[in-house]
Amino acid sequence: MASLNPLGSNLDLRLAKHLLRRATFNFTKSQLNTFVGMSATDAVNSLTAASANSLTEPYDPLPTSAPDGFWTSSSELPNSFSGQGRKRVHVTAWWWHNAMQQVTLKHKLSFFLHTSFTVGKDSGVGGATYFFDHINLLDFYALGNLKTLAKKITLDNGMLDYLDNTQNNKNNPNENYAREYLELFTILKGEQIGNDNYTNYTEIDIQQAAKVFSGFKKRADRSDIDPDTNIPMGYINVNQHDPNNKTFSSAFGDLIITGKNTAPEIFEELDDFVEMVFAQPETAKAYCRKLYRYFVKSEWDEEVETDIITPLAQILIDNNYEILPVVTTLLSSEHFYDADDSDATDNIIGSIIKSPLQLFSEVCSMFELDYPDPTTDAYRYYVNFFLRFIHNIYFKAAGMELYNPDSVAGYPAYYQEPGFDRNWFSSNTLIGRYKLIESLIEGKNTITSGNIYTQLDAVNFVKNNINNASDPNLLITEIADLLYPESIDTDRINYFKSFLVDEGFPDYYWTGTWNQFINNGDDTTVKTRLNALVIAMVNAAEFQLM
Template sequence: MASLASISGTLDQRKAKHLLRRASYNFEKSSIENFVGKTITEALNILTTEQPNIWSEPYDPLPTSSPDGYWLASTEHPNSFSGQGRKRKIIASWWWFNSIKQSTLKHKLTFFLHTSFTVSKDSGSGTSTHFYDHLRLLEHYRYGNIKTLAKKITFDNSMLNYLDNTSNNANNPNENYAREFLELFTILKGPQIANGDYTNYTELDVQQTAKVFSGIKTMADRSIIDSDTNLPKGRIAIGQHDTNDKTFSHAFNNQIISGGNTEQEIIDELDAFVEMVFAQDATAKSFCRKLYRFFIKNEITSEIETDIITPLATALKNNNYEILPTVETLLSSEHFFDADDTDASDEIFGSQVKSPLQLVSEMSSHFDLNIPDPTTQNFDFYRFFSFVHDYFLLSSGMYLFSPDSVAGYPAHYQEPDYDRHWFSSNTVLGRYKLIESLISGRNKIGNNNLIRAQLDIVLYISDHMANPSNAIDVITEISELLYPESIDQERKDYFAENLLEGFPAYYWTGAWIDYTNTMDDTVVRSRLDALITAMMNAAEFQLT
């Protein structure tokens, strides 16, 4: 049976890289080595230790005549700045740069919360400043309380804009946010019983929820600060709030929530509503299924539902929806490390197709890609991230923080394919052209322009491989680091053909010795570029 019991002993390299891949966007060799020999408790302590961001605050170097600079700290009205699309991309680049520079769970959990409380940064989420506040709100609660986040995000200016709740008034209700709050963000529908009855809630509940949310508006100038998060939040227009009591359906035991007439009463009304939704077992289970699909795999069998989801949901609910203990239980479990059975057909290792975000993050961090420093080379960094954001991620079906719909990225919700959406005829070219672009330093997905970063595979091999003059040793060590599972000799021989060009193994030994003697890397670079391209585009690296 599937087991949430904590794994015993210490992590070997296989388990260490599995944990690091699933829990972080940083995949440096040194990070893997740091986990080897650690207990799971010690490894999770490292992953959850608070670390300040490497790049502290986004910076806009444009316009060149008078840069907007650190515009997010400005006292000017957020909409007074031009180039809002560029600025939102800079904020996304700030988050991504920090995510690949630190072995920490915080960025994975921040992104998980993005998939749970979706806002699309480029599709109606408001100004770049409001999107920055939204991202910081997710980061604030990444180790915190999901239920509290559900309350706070209702006052988030980006969410209020994105799902139109700022237009939700007592005399003219807008049900958009109310519907998504129930259908996508928290309790989810459940099987449909009858017209307008979805098991977990009904259409009546959507209408009543919209009334609870009525009168909660954006505060565009960011002048109201939340005392708990120290972040800007929206406002309450008391005169536009439905002050009547709200009666919910049988799905919520016909609970009545008293209508508020003052600002504090309206806040209390919202609190009572969220408490009611989160008191349902279905809400706890919906979050645990999301966590399972995000961190482990997408197939949830009846066994997984019984042995993993149900007890995990019970613990989450009993722990008042604190997310970190639940995630730590999942990531430390025998099930996560596939140590709870001997069934080779349900392997956890290598069971997911890597998201484009995971793919580019692993390549960038593991190969020590010489990414320009965003604080001292901001133009070059912006150009590099524009390649990542506008070409690679877009062509691969994952426009960062801008999913096509409020449901999020199809790979996270659209059954039965789920993560297989990442690898399709529409996305495969971008995935395969990524390593070619990084090796050449040019945009092979689009315009062939310089991308302002270039992978030096010769330097990587020289610095990180124990025996770089032995072809099979090089292939073995690379595969052991970068693939979920070990490969057999037949597979090693296949990759060796890319390195040896049909010559015997001593050809590579001689080529490497010539390079170390002369420092002329022409031959070894050509062969290593071919090898690493083949190994990165192999099925083994596309999986995590």
Template sequence: MESLNQFTQVLGLRRAKHFLRRTSFNFTSEVLDDFSKLTPEEAFNKLTLQQNNKWIEPYDPLPTSAPDGNWTSSTKKPTDFSGQSRKRRIVTSWWWYNAITQNSLKQKLTFFLHTSFTVSKDGGAGTSTHFFDHLRLLEHYAFGNIKALSKKITFDNAMLDYLDNTKNNANNPNENYAREFLELFTILKGPQKGSGDYTNYTELDIQQTAKVFSGIKTQVDRSLIDTDTNLPKGRIVINQHEKNDKTFSDAFNKQIIKGQNTEAGIEQELDDFVEMIFSKEATAISFCRKLYRFFIKSEWNDEVENSIIKPLATELKNGNYEILPIVKKLLISKHFFDVSDSNPSDEIIGSIIKSPLQLISETISFLKLEIPDPVNNSGEFYTFFNFIHSSFLAASGMNLWSPDSVAGYPAHYQEPDFDRHWFSSNTVLARYKMIESLITGRNKVGNNGRIQVSIHLPSFVKDTIKNASDPIELITELSGYLYPEVISEERKNYFAENLLEGFPNYYWTSAWVAYTNGGDDTIVKSRLDSLIIRMVNTPEYQLM
């Protein structure tokens, strides 16, 4: 029987790996060893402690003669700055750097909210500054309230631009944002019952929703500040708002939202509308299914639906849509750790294909690649991040913060493959060239140019592996960290053959002793490079 009962045993290495991969972009041996001594609740509490961003604010070193610097806090209009596409990439690098340098659940939940309230940074979300505000809004509510976010994001300048609500007027309705708010962001369609009639809402409800949203516009100069989030927000143009009452369909019991003609009244309309949507069980269920797919597994059976997802949805709704208690209950449950049933065919550990973002972030942090400082060494940092963003992630099918459609990344919504979309004939080469790029310091995914940094594996192994002089022990320890499950002796011998090149074990032992005693890494570097490339490019490493 699948169970949400709390798992209370100490994690150990296997479950610590599982927990950290699902909850963080930072994955080091030190953190793994630390978390392996904790219970799930202790580990969860540690990941939700307040952590400050290491990089406070994006910085643009161009133009060289007079850098735009910290342009996101400038009093100038966001549209006054040139190079918006490059600046949006800098904002993305700001988020990624803080995600990979913290052990926090906040970044994973921020990204989850992105998959639920999608904006494409390069697909119509406006200026880089508004995109920066959008990320901060998601981060603000990552440990907060989904219902509150649903209200605030309607005033988000990036969202207003992206889904055209800034063009939505009483005399010229634009239903784009209204449609996606219902269909993708909150309650979802449910099975279609007839023409324009879905289980959870109808076309009439989209029309009425657009009227609720009418007259809410972008505020380009960021002069309006939301008192709850302290972030810039959009504005209300009263004479462009539909002031008549809005009557919804039978799906919402023909509820009437009274039309208003003041700013406070229009905000009250929005509040009443969101409360109506979130009063429905289907909305709570949709968010719990999204959470399950993001953190646990892309597919599930009726037992999981009835014993895991629906009870969580009830708690989410009864708890007024506070996200953190629900995530905690799920991530410290027996179900999450695969101990609530004895069916080996539905394992959760190792059941998700890593996204390109998870794959490269985990690899960089685990192998201790030294990332250039984005403030004091911005040139090298941006060169390195451009490799990540524009070469590896793009070639791997993940345009970071820029999914191809408002539905998001296919891995999160497109049946029947879901996360299997990450691994295809179109993306496999980039995934396999990633580790070679990080080891050689050259962009093997793209133009073979320098990426400014590289991993020195002998140093990593010396600092991380306790018994590196024995080839089988070396591979046992490495695979114990790298893979979700323990590998067979046959698999270890396969990797040992790659390390030894047909020589006996003492060949490696002698080379390792020569390196640790005298610093000669000629042999060990060559062999470790080959070994790690082989181990990272296995099917086991693609899973979490």
């Protein structure tokens, strides 16, 4: 039986890896060592501490003659700055660097919220400053309340632009935001049961929701500040809001929301609408299914639906949509660690294909990549490393437009049947995935061309992290134990050993080569062989899974 009971045993290396991969974007050997021996509950709880970002805002080092610098806190209007597309990339670079500085659920959940309340940073969110505010809003509620975020997101300037609600007026209704709010952001459709009628709502409900949202406008100068978050927000144009009562269908109990005609009362009207949507049990189940797919597995059976999804939804309801009680219960459970059954065919550990974001982040953290410091070398970090290589080349080649999915539905890996996370792999994305580690090892862009201003030091990684580096079998086993969800067998060890020891030669040839490096510091030979080994092990099928 699928079980949400807390895992009874303490975490070993295998389970610690599983937790850190699923719950964070980064982990190192030292972090793994910290988690080994902890109970699952204590380990998960240690990931929930909120801490301030190491970078408070992004920096634009261009134009070189007079950098726009910290433009998001400038008193100038957001659209007065040039290079808006570049600046939106700098916002993602700011977010990613912060994610790499902390071992916490915050950033993994922040990205989960992006997949749930999707905007495309280059397809309608507006100026880079509004995108920065949007990401800050997701970060603010990453460890907080889904229902409250579902209210706040409606007044988010980026969302108002992205789904056209800033154009939604009482005499000229625009239903785009209302439709996606119900279909994608909250309760979801359910099965279609009639013309313009779904299990969870009808077309009439979309029309009424659009009336609730009418008159909500983007504030271009960001002068309206949300008192709860201290983040800029939109405003209500009372004259463009529909003041009439809104009558919803039987899907919502034929509820009538009384129309209002003052700004404070219109906020109350919004609250009434969101409370109505979140009072439906299907809304809680929709979020829990998304969380399950994000953290556990893309597909599940009726047993999991009954024993995992349904009780998680009740936990969400009982906690008034606070996200942490659900996530901590799930990530501490026997089910998450695949300890609630003896079926070897439904393994959860190693069952998800890593996104390009997860793959890149894990390589950088595990191998302790010394990329340019955004606080002391802003141009090389924001422009050379992240914009020109990671964002423009690697992510696109690997099939992921970071924070810019093809549609408001988001990334196909999180919603599109039957492939789900298998959508990350195709003939078009393989080269980008496999060339990443080669580029980092060589210190240059091998997908196209150019300097990337960082280089992964495989020799230093092995010297500092592998206890038995002189024994090729133990060296490979230790690296595999850090990189892969499961242990590898003798055949795989022998395959990887071919990158260290030429065919037909005994193991002591590597031992002598390594000891010679330790004694005289000449890493010429070990560097060549370890670079080849790391490329092979990162590009192996085992590393593509988590």
